[in-house]
Amino acid sequence: MDFIWIFFAFTCGLAVKTVNLPPSIGFLIAGFALNFLGYQADDSLKMLSDLGITLMLFTIGLKLNLKSLFKNEVWLTSSLHTIMWMLITFAIIKVLAIVALSYFAEIDSTTATLIAFALSFSSTVCVIKLLEENGEMRTRHGKLAVGILVIQDIVAVAFLVFATGKTPSIWAFALLALFFIKPIINRLITFVGHGELIPLMGFFIALGSYELFELVNIKGDLGALIMGIFLASHPKATEINKALLSFKDLFLIGFFLSIGFSATPTLEMIGLALLLVLVISIKFGLFFGILCLLKIRCRTAYLTALALSNFSEFGLIVAAISVANQWLSNDWLVILALAVAISFVITNTLYRFAHSFFSRYKTFFHQFERQTCLAEDTFCQPTQAPIVIVGLGRVGMGAYRAIREHGNTPAWGLDAESEKVERLSEQGIQAYCGDAEDAFFWERINLAKLELVLLALPKVIDSISVSTQLRSAGYKGKIAAIARYDDERTELEEFGIDKVFNFYAEAGVGFADESMELLTSNNGLNS
Structure with a gap:
């Protein structure tokens, strides 16, 4: 069956590449196709997906400047967007419930709040892959998008702690000892040289930090991100990132396939997922408007907002926990999985034309730009x-x-x-x-x-x-x-x-x- 996964992933990835679309869209299609043919995901696929996400967060940390998270255009944009999005989406869901639209008719206020919260996040995997494929990770809009995603990830971890009742143990304070052993870790990284030990060192640190944080009841993925940030100042940070790049991309194929395996849709569910996808335009408008108000250049605001205009795989985690706690029906897990997958396809497709579209309508976008801009953009x-x-x-x-x-x-x-x-x-x-x-x-x-x-x-x-x-x-x-x-x-x-x-x-x-x-x-x- 493993070969079947590889065959479908490669075939679908190659097919979408021929029409100038990112291979990740093909991997999503492959997952849905395999699910339709009756194949089921096993533990090995989940392990690949988890490895890919852990390595991705670790490599994000290696390229992240911690100070950037405290800039207004990062933390304030993320906070304002989440609050405004939840209010607007909650209102839309309640209106659909009032008109007795299928699956919305029986939604109460708690369920509506959970759905709005689940859809408030943007996909870390989708956005990072998008920026990397376009060589824009280190651009102004790329760093803004990553900063906002990190803030969202922190909120996500806080929700998981609340929803699962899994509170950090008293031993979590022992993690502060990492500051004292950082010189030892730095010397070890320097000592391994430039050969095959570099990627192995990356795996060791990323997975080791994951397990270390899990031991004290903190989400392991957050540990990988924090450790990456912790080591970002090391001269070999870029080299470790490059050494892990191919492994990360390969393992993330498991993530995209697993989204397809999570859904057994009906035509009605597909229609509702498409209806939810329509509100992505609101997500774009909120991000663009807030960033412009915070004196970000209109082009930077436009590209950042467009990259973040999707739903997150975290929405599936929220939905799964809500189903387990009987806060949400199982059908909503399928609907949200479809909405997440469709949003990935839309974002990847639209972003290919982002630069040419902006060039054509730059006069329109320029009218939203403030007369004064941030010192960083002068x-x-x-x-x-x-x-x-x-x-x-x-x-x-x-x-x-x-x-x-x-x-x-x-x-x-x-x-x-x-x-x-x-x-x-x-x-x-x-x-x-x-x-x-x-x-x-x-x-x-x-x-x-x-x-x-x-x-x-x-x-x-x-x-x-x-x-x-x-x-x-x-x-x-x-x-x-x-x-x-x-x-x-x-x-x-x-x-x-x-x-x-x-x-x-x-x-x-x-x-x-x-x-x-x-x-x-x-x-x-x-x-």
Whole structure:
């Protein structure tokens, strides 16, 4: 049966990829198909799903800045959204109960509150996968979305404690000892080197923290998240995250399959699930409106709200606990499972067109933006530097240093990660924070002063998006980009990028050229 799961997951994932949709939608379809054919999930699938969620939360923590959770645009947005959403959704459910719509007719106020609460959360798995697939985890809207999700996860854990009656034991205070042994953990991570022990170390810490928190009656997934945050400052945090990436993606297939296995729907249930999905537009409107009121740029607010416009797998957990306590009928578990799955499909589909849609209707969205914005979103252009390097990773910083050594033409760097920009600025590097995929960003600066834009971005889709925004804003200079493979290089050249470098091939050429200089200098000495 395990092979059947793999076969269906691969086939459905490949099928949706051919129509330019994320494979995770195919995995959801595979789960429903297997369920329809009579297959049942067993413990191995649940184990894979749990492993995937634990690793995902751990890797989120590795990339999370704890200070960001205390920003108004994170905690206040999450709090206001939950309160307003529950009031509105409760009212809608009661109206449907009054008109005696099927399954709503017998809902009392307690049940309506539970359903509204279950639907208030956005899916951590869906949103993180969405951001990762689009290379937007470290963008302004990506970090906002993740911060809001973490706040929601904390609320979720609090509900589980209340609903299950599982209160932390007195030994939970012993977890404070982690602060004292952190230097030992850091030295251990450093000692393991860069080989196969790195992913094993990641598993050890993630699963170890899960078990440790479970021992003191605290949700283990919360322990994995906290431990990831705890180790986020370690120099190898990024390396551990990359080492776990493939494992996490593989295990999360089990999660998407399990959603399909959880539902045995009727046509009536599908209709009610679709009805619930319609209120996602309210979720988007609330997130967008609150973020704009808190002085977030309209594009950032739009992308954050769109990414969070789905229902969460946590809704199924709430529903399952409610069914066990006889607060909710079992049929509602199936309806909510369908609504969650459909919301995943809708979010993944709509987000593929998010950037182009915003570019087309940016004037409409701009009218909701406040006249003043947060200090983090302001930008002061360096006027004497005609070269900008977009993306300050290893390749981008290599290009920046090479241009500085050349000495004739100054350059500045642009990156969406504020923490990285702050760190580089302290080193004397002209680094600035900004989202290069934002059309308004390029419209707010003087493009006439720019002669060359270097796109040191890992994904082709990002380079194409930035180039599109540059050209639409009226940029007339040259654009260079990097590619990893020959087909990517061809795609960028056909798109109109002036110069494309295959950095694997170019690294080999540079290595050979500089090495040959050793022979030249040697011959000079011998003569």
